[in-house]
Amino acid sequence: MTTIELRELTKEYGRGGKAVRALDRLTVSIRPGRVTGFLGPNGAGKSTTMRLVLGLDRPTSGAALLGDRPCTAHSEPLRHVGALLDAGAAHPGRTARDHLRVLASSNRIPDHRIDEVMEETGIAPAARRRVRTFSLGMRQRLGMAAALLGDPPVLLLDEPSNGLDPEGMVWLRELVRRLADEGRTVLVSSHLMGEVARIADRVVVLGAGRLLADAPLADFLHEHGEPAEPDSLEAAYLRLTAGAVRYRAKKEA
Structure with missing residues (x-):
């Protein structure tokens, strides 16, 4: 590690x-x-x-x-290394899937990881929505999906x-704890x-x-x-x- x-x-x-x-x-x-x-x-x-x-x-x-x-x-x-520094980093005109596809292709990450991280972060139902329609909490989840895309150590x-509702806060705690474990x-x-x-x-x-x-x-x-x-x-x-x-x-x- x-x-x-x-x-x-x-x-x-x-x-x-x-x-x-x-x-x-x-x-x-x-x-x-x-x-x-x-x-x-x-x-x-x-x-x-x-x-x-x-x-x-x-x-x-x-x-x-x-x-x-x-x-x-x-x-x-x-x-x-995966990073979430700015929830507004994704191009607002792209769909969530397209944003992740660009990142994956630039780092030779297989396409199946896109579906996996969207499921893991809860944004799979919004995969074809443009980022401009996302709430701040959804943008944070997309940022987490991007950070996890390469399965980094x-x-x-x-x-x-930022922007997460109480349910999202619990999800984030459990995710972060699991990643460290x-x-x-x-x-x-x-x-x-x-x-x-x-x-x-x-x-x-x-x-x-x-x-x-x-x-x-x-x-x-x-x-x-x-x-x-x-x-x-x-x-x-x-x-x-x-x-x-x-x-x-x-x-x-």
Whole structure:
């Protein structure tokens, strides 16, 4: 199985005195067989990290690897990593099936996988509908179908529960948990602390581009939370990240 390895990963935008450091020497390993919750305030560097892992952007220094290779070294990347970053990524004029067919053909994925992932994500009845007619929740399901298309060992999911109804939330929890139990590496970024608490085995927390925590969920709650708090993960997270938010505000002032 495949580990996501981030080694001294740094990303700066802009040049000279106006450069903004979105990630600051981030080193962490996201291991297979568990769900890792990826937490942090807006602007902490979570989306930047995912884009660097996927090869959609280049680091200023350091490395983001799938196992021992960058994503860009794989000729058929969907067979190695699946990602849900933007529910609006599908062309609105295409049908759901056509969207998945284009992705499958570009990565030499057999057509039978299209039917399998549409069934698995609950969009098979809407296979011939154009994406522009989909609700946000249906677009999220289509995004999950695309992420699963190559049966990859690694999954990166950015706010995957956006737009899902309560039934969809339960479906997503069960799916994500099953994927990790199959030995896959699952990284889930979310601001919904209750959902993260339900599915995560481990949490990685960023603040102002820096690593604030990398620990099993139970250990994180023990160190930063209070057992009597009803929303213990949210309280622990807010307690840990408050200083990082103040640091970012001071730096940008």
